[in-house]
Amino acid sequence: MIRKAKAVWQGTGRAGSGRLSTDSGVLAETSYSFRTRFENERGTNPEELIAAAHAGCFTMALAFQLQAAGLTPTELVTEAAVTLEQEGQGFRITRSALTLRARVSNVEEATFVRLAGEAEKNCPVSRALKAEITLDAKLI
Structure with missing residues (x-):
């Protein structure tokens, strides 16, 4: 069994942002960034x-x-x-x-x-x- 997810990132580590998607569609272009990871901004990490x-x-x-x-x-x-x-x-x-x-x-x-x-x-x-x-x- 293989499950896949994809991350697309644009910009630098601190100022950039990315999107996460899964083959199932549960995550579809879900945003993540330095701020969602370390500063509790809305999005995932x-x-x-x-x-x-x-x-x-x-x-x-x-x-x-x-x-x-x-x-x-x-x-x-x-x-x-x-x-x-x-x-x-x-x-x-x-x-x-x-x-x-x-x-x-x-x-x-x-x-x-x-x-x-x-x-x-x-x-x-x-x-x-x-x-x-x-x-x-x-x-x-």
């Missing part, structure tokens, strides 16, 4: 997209883990907070903090936490990140 990918990947992986255990979640809500820090002359993603709140009937907390931990370690995005990954998983 690579770290936000990695956070979305990590939250989505982990949550789907957990749904499969629960299914394999004979459990059906009512709702899984995951937030991923990705940290970008300066390292030397550049920057590096140093952390992705996953916060999960879940509604799952007929599961013990210890079993749920174990399954969530397995999903975090085995989701493809977790495996691709070279960053510290934390998981705060709770049943609600």
Whole structure:
């Protein structure tokens, strides 16, 4: 399976801007720039997209883990907070903090936490990140 995205950039790093598009069309000429990345201007940035990918990947992986255990979640809500820090002359993603709140009937907390931990370690995005990954998983 291959998924594609395209970035088009014009201008310098600080004053320039770009557009991101995906083959699926979910991102279509979506703007990004220094200001959307470092100054919270409206638009997206690579770290936000990695956070979305990590939250989505982990949550789907957990749904499969629960299914394999004979459990059906009512709702899984995951937030991923990705940290970008300066390292030397550049920057590096140093952390992705996953916060999960879940509604799952007929599961013990210890079993749920174990399954969530397995999903975090085995989701493809977790495996691709070279960053510290934390998981705060709770049943609600």
